[in-house]
Amino acid sequence: MTRVLIAAASEAARSWFAQLPRRSGHLAIVRITTRDASLLAHVQELAPEVVVIDATDSERETIASSLESVGDPAIDVILLLSDQSWHAAPSELMRAGVRAVLSPQPTAEELEATVRAVRAGFVVFEPRVLEALVRSDDREASEAVTTGSAMRTIPAPRLDEPLTPREIDVLNALAEGLGNKQIAARLAISEHTVKTHLAAIFEKLEVSNRTEAVMAGARLGLVLL
Numbered sequence: 616m617t618r619v620l621i622a623a624a625s626e627a628a629r630s631w632f633a634q635l636p637r638r639s640g641h642l643a644i645v646r647i648t649t650r651d652a653s654l655l656a657h658v659q660e661l662a663p664e665v666v667v668i669d670a671t672d673s674e675r676e677t678i679a680s681s682l683e684s685v686g687d688p689a690i691d692v693i694l695l696l697s698d699q700s701w702h703a704a705p706s707e708l709m710r711a712g713v714r715a716v717l718s719p720q721p722t723a724e725e726l727e728a729t730v731r732a733v734r735a736g737f738v739v740f741e742p743r744v745l746e747a748l749v750r751s752d753d754r755e756a757s758e759a760v761t762t763g764s765a766m767r768t769i770p771a772p773r774l775d776e777p778l779t780p781r782e783i784d785v786l787n788a789l790a791e792g793l794g795n796k797q798i799a800a801r802l803a804i805s806e807h808t809v810k811t812h813l814a815a816i817f818e819k820l821e822v823s824n825r826t827e828a829v830m831a832g833a834r835l836g837l838v839l840l
Contacts, residue, residue, distance in 0.1 A: 616643045617730050620661055622650040622681070623669035628695075628719065632667075635723045642727045654684040665730050669695040671719045682711045691733040693726075695719050709826060715739035737792060738826050776819050783837055785812040790829045790838045 619642055623629045629647050637644045645661045648654070650668060658666065666685050670678045678694070685692055693715040694708060708716060714733040717725065718741055732739050778786065781802070788798040795813075799806045817823065820831040832838035 617641055617665055617734055618643055618645050618661065618663045619665045619667060619726075619730060620645055620657060620663035621647045621667040621669075622654050622657070623647070623695075624650040624673070625669070625671070628669045628671065631720045635726070639723050640727050640731075642730050650681055652684075654681065655686055658685055658687065658690070663690060665691045665693060665733065667693045667695065667726070669719060671695060671697045678708075679711065682713070685712065688712060691715075691730075693717065693729055693733065693739075695721070709738065709830070717741045718743070778816060778819055778837060782812050782816050782819075783832075785809060786816055786828060786832045787838055789813075789825050790832065 616638075621629075621632050621644060623632065629649070632644070632647045635644065645663055646657060648657050650670075668678075668681050668685075670681060673681075682692060690712070691714045692712050694713045695717050697719060715729045715738065717729060717739070721729070729739050784802055785798055788801060793801065795806050795809045798804075798809045802809075813825075813828075816828055820828055820835075822828045822831050829838060
């Protein structure tokens with residue numbers, strides 16, 4: 616059973632979660648609380664495995680403060696964001712410990728599925744929220760990276776050497792969450808060839824893992840969201 620703590624600033628958001636089942640499948644909501652300075656104390660008291668933070672209409676600094684309050688890199692964070700306004704770059708959120716981003720007021724089924732995914736090691740971005748984040752990040756023309764509550768900026772990704780059509784196919788398969796064996800089967804190539812393509816993709820996009828490759832590909836318009 617995965618222990619889930621939910622922190623929301625608004626009464627409306629807390630009321631939404633209050634009407635969800637406290638136990639659903641492998642998920643148990645241990646507390647629904649306010650998103651304020653007491654969040655760290657709740658985390659320390661309840662030792663949740665997943666913390667859901669409703670950051671709807673929050674500013675970058677507020678999001679960073681809430682993430683810092685979780686205080687444990689072993690805890691998976693699910694962030695709820697509106698797709699109506701800019702909040703933070705996808706890579707910034709992931710580097711700050713966020714493992715999933717959903718729209719406000721997820722259903723019990725959506726929440727349970729997301730919790731299961733992040734506990735299995737996947738990163739989950741609801742498509743319309745990801746699209747809004749990528750669009751707003753492109754307008755910023757740079758990417759903000761959170762390290763604790765401090766921030767620095769790095770250049771937006773550039774593509775000095777274009778990806779080949781096959782590499783783009785592999786990249787889009789990554790975006791669907793496929794593993795190397797599944798990609799090989801889909802594209803009728805060997806797993807070794809998949810690994811070769813991945814190495815080339817990582818080098819060209821200047822990233823170090825699959826998640827960063829998908830995010831960079833999305834920002835460059837190479838990934839179909």
